[in-house]
Amino acid sequence: MKEELTPALEVQSVVKNFRRGRGLKRKITRAVDGATLTLPRGELFGLLGPNGAGKTTLVRCIATLLIPDAGTIKVLGHDAFKDSLYCRQRIGLLTSGERTLYWKLSARDNLNFFAALYGLTGKARDRRIDYLIELLGLKEVERDRLERYSSGMKQKVSLARAILHDPELILLDEPSLGLDPQFARFIRQFIKDELNRKQGKTILLTTHYMDEADELCRRIAFINKGRIVNVKTPEQYKRDIPHTEVLEIRLQGQPDAAPLQALPGVERVASDFKDGVTTLKVVAPRAEAVLSEAIEHLRKGGRILGIDIKQPTLEDVFLYVTGTSLGADTAEHKPVAE
Amino acid sequence: MTNDGTGQSTADPCHSSLPRRLRHYASAVWAENIKEWKLELTYPLDFLRSLIDPVVYLLPYVFYGIALVGGRFSPNLEKLVGTTDIVSFITIGYVFIGFMNMALWAMGFSLRKEQMYGTLEAVFAAPVPRWIFTMGMSMHSILHQFLMILVQLLFILAVFSLKVNPLGLLPALAMIGLMLIALYGIGMIMASTTLLFKQGWLISEALGSLLMVVTPIAYPLAVLPLFMQKVALAVPTTYGILASRHFLMGEQMGFSVLTAFVRVAVLCIVWVVFGLVVFALIDRYTRRSGTLSHY
Structure with a gap:
């Protein structure tokens, strides 16, 4: 196969288990369960799933930070574990969380250090760092210690670090997590316009923000409980449930939502409890038809705060396909017999 | 190829x-x-303390030695190792504590x-073998250690007029160089065990205490029980101390210079190979278990 035709990333039947505890208390959890993906060069691909779905574990396997228990991963046609140095040179990794840089050092010092790790030295390093500092709007603060930066500014430096060596494949794990809307918008635009459209980079982006995946990605894989459920374009997903509406009911407390699933016409029900308020999402062909019976069931469970009927979003499609809300935490999802 | 935005690029390493x-x-x-x-250096006071501490900790050893012997020069020390100056003897031995701490x-x-x-x-x-990071860290530690030794020696020179043979400096540094390679092997093992065990400092503490006892820092090797002397011969710092004192102040090592170099060279191979193997195994284990980022 010619090099240009080789996919940027091929993930084949990857399984990753984690073992915790010892002896009789030992528990094995399957974090990634047979994941298979192929990313052609130049694609901006989304991995969408709730917290604990296995997104970060899969990204760490691709970045050679974890060794899968089964399956193969190829980066630009090279096996990620047999040829790990080659693959690491071609992967740019942005992990979630702020503490991936040295806070006591400046942006330039951080980038100088990581440049050396990626084999960039001398004038080539200086030119590249100057270029990225300018591109990401860090010129004014490049000599300040990172501890004085806001979260958004730190994320810009992390992004600069991830693309410092001009990698072919960029892995972005929750790149806008915890950022204020202004920085989140900047990061999203930078990913789409600069990295993907202008520079033609292949990008694997994990997120549990439906809007982010919908806005940025050409194709999206739904991942839930370690399994990749579907891979489609956002439009295809939305077409999958064309004659469906979403009845959204917000209540105080935690009512039992199970009886709603048995109502005629109801296809899916998801419940998300946060700050004393439960948000129930009932997927049905005609939301109005199930409204009165749903209210009847829920009235005893707690005070109803609001009711809304919506057209399905990508988030609702995720719920429809997986039965899990994107806001849910599904960590520790799948115990495996040893 | 790396694009810097100017159309120029550098080759992939x-x-x-x-x-x-x-x-x-x-x-x-x-x-x-x-x-x-x-x-x-973002904590300058801490850095200053790290330079002064070794001098402060050295002084009790020196005064204790002088008090026990009843003066700076000891006929009994001469009988054991062929040199009388207890201050030079302890000072040269003491600087090796820093090298042990480094590993x-x-x-x-x-x-x-x-x-x-x-x-x-x-x-x-990053696309570099992972032992590169421990090597970079050891380079910083070695340079830091030499700076500390310099401060110690300047102080002892000024206060006690350290008596050493300057011609012995080069062969002593050659032996220290070999010793540092062997210590790198031990440091690799320690670095990897701290990834494996959350309380890895316990292993460092235990091994540090053992090395402090068997390494002839403030006393000659001959005063140790025989089994401890045998343990001491597997420790690279023993040869670093004995050879440095031999070259700088004429201490009798109990074996030839050639034997000392050969033994340290063997220890280099053993400890570095052992260190690399342990490091590779634990690195693989942490990537399988997913504990790399846990602390």
Whole structure:
């Protein structure tokens, strides 16, 4: 196969288990369960799933930070574990969380250090760092210690670090997590316009923000409980449930939502409890038809705060396909017999 | 190829010639060393303390020795090792505590430190072998150690007029160089065990205490029980101390200079190979278990 035709990333039947505890208390959890993906060069691909779905574990396997228990991963046609140095040179990794840089050092010092790790030295390093500092709007603060930066500014430096060596494949794990809307918008635009459209980079982006995946990605894989459920374009997903509406009911407390699933016409029900308020999402062909019976069931469970009927979003499609809300935490999802 | 936005590019260091790869690794080691200096110097008072502490801790050893012997020069020491000056004897021995600490604590905790900064995964995702990071950290520790020794020696020179043979400096440094390679092997083992055990410092503490007892820092090897002397001969710092005192102040080692160099060379091979194997096994284990970023 010619090099240009080789996919940027091929993930084949990857399984990753984690073992915790010892002896009789030992528990094995399957974090990634047979994941298979192929990313052609130049694609901006989304991995969408709730917290604990296995997104970060899969990204760490691709970045050679974890060794899968089964399956193969190829980066630009090279096996990620047999040829790990080659693959690491071609992967740019942005992990979630702020503490991936040295806070006591400046942006330039951080980038100088990581440049050396990626084999960039001398004038080539200086030119590249100057270029990225300018591109990401860090010129004014490049000599300040990172501890004085806001979260958004730190994320810009992390992004600069991830693309410092001009990698072919960029892995972005929750790149806008915890950022204020202004920085989140900047990061999203930078990913789409600069990295993907202008520079033609292949990008694997994990997120549990439906809007982010919908806005940025050409194709999206739904991942839930370690399994990749579907891979489609956002439009295809939305077409999958064309004659469906979403009845959204917000209540105080935690009512039992199970009886709603048995109502005629109801296809899916998801419940998300946060700050004393439960948000129930009932997927049905005609939301109005199930409204009165749903209210009847829920009235005893707690005070109803609001009711809304919506057209399905990508988030609702995720719920429809997986039965899990994107806001849910599904960590520790799948115990495996040893 | 790397695009800097100006249309110019640099070649990819991976899958390139061996000299180019070695240059890449050398620059990574140097960058790690520079980064550690910059981080250390963000706390200038702490840095100053690290230079003064070894002098302060040395003095009780020196005064204790003088009090026991009843003066600076000891006929009994001369009977045991062929030299009388207890101050020079203790000072030269004492500087090696710093080298032991370098292997057990500074190098041993290098990866742990990265875990605590939160940067371990970011550096491990880079295209260089992972032992490069412990090597960079050991380079910083060695340079730091030499700076501390310089301060100690200047102080002892000024206060006690240290009596050493300047011609012995080069062969002593050659022996110290070999000893440092062997200590790098021990440091690799410590670095990897701190990734494996959350309380890895317990192992450093235990091994440090053992080495303090068997290494002839403030007393000659001959005063140790026979089994301890045998243990001491497997420790690289023993040869560093004995040979340094031999070259600088004429201490009798109990074996020839050639024997000392051969034994240290063997210890280098044993400890470095053992260190690399343990490091590779634990690195693989942490990537299988997913505990790399835990601390």
